[in-house]
Amino acid sequence: MISLALVSYVSPSAQSYFPKGGFVPNAATAIKIAEAVWAPIYGEKQLRSERPFHADLRGNVWRVYGSFPPARPGWEYVGGTVEAEIDRRSGKVLRVTHGE
Secondary structure, three states, rough: OOOOOOOOOOHHHHHHHOOOHHHHHOOHHHHHHHHHHHHHHHHHHHHOOOOOOEEEOOOOEEEEEEOOOOOOOOOOOOOOOOEEEOOOOEEEEEEEEEEE
């Protein structure tokens, strides 16, 4: 006995909704995505020390980055903060790093 199964394939782009402003339309969304990616890499303790996070749109790429703690008299900060680049259109994470 022979069984035959028919499988239909529809390309993902034919079925997918694509928002006019891209999948990452604003800074708040970019920051949420970056935090979700950073957490397993750098840990919640590290992320708490670098809040608040900021996001700047450059062309179609969101650059998301952390903050240094408030300056203290006589203190000099060495190092950097978390950074991520996220494509506004697709939501793809292009780069993740921690500045030095």
